[in-house]
Amino acid sequence: MSSRSIDTSSRNQQVLRVIQITLVLNCFIAITKTVVGLATGSMTVLADGFHGFVDAANNVLGIFTMRLATRPADEDHPYGHQKFENVAAMVIGALIFGLGWEVIKQVFQTVWEIYRGHRDVAASRAPLEWHYVAVVAMTLAANFFISTYERRQGERLNSAFLKADAAHTRSDIIVTSMSILSLVVSSHLWWLDTLFALIVVGFIFWAGWLILRENFDVFTDRVRLDPNEVRKVVEGVPGVLNSHAIRSHGTETDIHLDLHIVVGEHLSAKETEEIEETVRRVLQERYPNISFVSIHHQTAPHESNGPVWCD
Template identity: 40%
Template sequence: MSANSEPHNTQHGHEEPDLKSFYTYQTEVRRVLLLTLVLNVLVVLLKFVVGWWTGSLSLLADALHSITDSANNVLGLVTNQLASPVPDRDHPYGHQKYEAVGALGIAAFLGIACFEILKGAGERLFSESEPVTMNAISLWFLLAVLGINIFVAFYERRVGKRLGSNILIADAQHTMSDIWITIAVMGGLIGVWSGVQWLDLVLAFPVALLVIRSGWVVLSANLPWLLDEMAIAPEAIHDEVMRVPGVVNCHSIASRGLLGRQVFIDMHLIVEPRDVLSAHNITEQVEQQLERVFGPARVTIHVEPHSYVEREISYGIAEGDYEGQQGHSDAHYDAHHESHHA
């Protein structure tokens, strides 16, 4: 084999992931989920007590919906334990997608909760039901529930964004829907207190719409990760690679993963040196440049001979088309970067 002409594959980022950083992340997520689990169980108990006391079906339905919060926390704890970046024989790309699967489970719980709300409202609309009663003590209980939900939602969202945790962000989104539901239920019960019995029923429908919206937000945030949607615009990767001295051409660029957590990048590369060692050194510089700009990455580079120069930097994008799409690609990268580092 000729050392100065044979193309070769080099895989970078093959060193072990930063386990210390991951286990710190895992511990923080678990701590948040355990705290919110305790608070969510308290919320469920308060809602059931007040719902039974007042006879409010909407509040009892809300309590059933809040049970999904506790189930979400348990689901989050399980997926957090499974979602390791460390590869093994059966999962060579790690296990981090378990977290996205857990977030989709939350979206499913939201769908079930929405169905239960609409079902309960429909039954009350077409059948006779006992009148709902309300008093000041019940209202104070509901205000306590509202305060707990607000704390949980903003706490989970803040920590989730800081850590880049999909499961915490999704659970915070779910809890936000609980806040609006609780406000709507309180409004209905205050209306009942004032003698407007039908208000409790009417408010159930907009509450259901809010729950549907929360489920869609969670679903749309996690499907791209599971479907291996582009993680970084190929134009942005191309820009960084071409800054490395000795690089002649870079094409067939692809990326997937979660920006800021773990990204997998593939590309074909042509370099000026023709010997294997020099080419390898340049690919190491390419890897370092990409990790410096985009964060943790496993980069696979296929080095090709000079005759393999191509204009198409990625699938369906040629260098001639690049200038016209640069603004769009920069915006796409900025949006990804902002969403995972906010």
């Protein structure tokens, strides 16, 4: 009744390689910012450094997940292990929300301390040193490289994980810019830090929302193929009198499709089987991302005027 058409193993190996390269760069970014944060006493840069370690942890998580997602179908998961990748993307989405919450907390704590007179803004900051600014600017270049590289590879390999991580790194560009700004404005214009931090939180939450929404579609079995279009393709096969109950779900690269076809009642089982095989072949030529097709044949005429996805 069903067949597997895509070899996902080489794709997953390529996704794994992109994550490994990103992990090395994220470790460089995290260590650099933490060292600069400690040396300058800038809380923003130090927090940004810790955030870099969270990013590296995400990459490690991604590597474990990809190892799992490359596993072929087994008794426990007869449809394969592709959705482990979507689970990882959901975790990243949740972590982005957690990060946004941390930034909000930090901003309000700082404003509260200044308001209560518990913090002297001018005294708590070291004087501006340009070589630290230059070093953090280098991590900004690394952010740009990672987000472009991951987005391109994510689109090429159609990987939810890479696209999610690229979106996150785009929000990192804004956080890093905020760090540079906090170093430059140093002891004056403390409120500019506060203002920019709140804008950054907006960007961070937006990136998190986009990722969660895309993966909700997978877990809530949102339709993947237009059933009216599928019907035209299927009814173009000689011997198919009607097609209905056309339903699809899955991920973008791993679509499951099931449908009913009406065939002539005097056809032999062998003739019906040949029609089904033709339908399956035509569908997989038209939609290469279909991995499973389940066809139910009937001889009773289909008289419903309801939607094409219903029986």
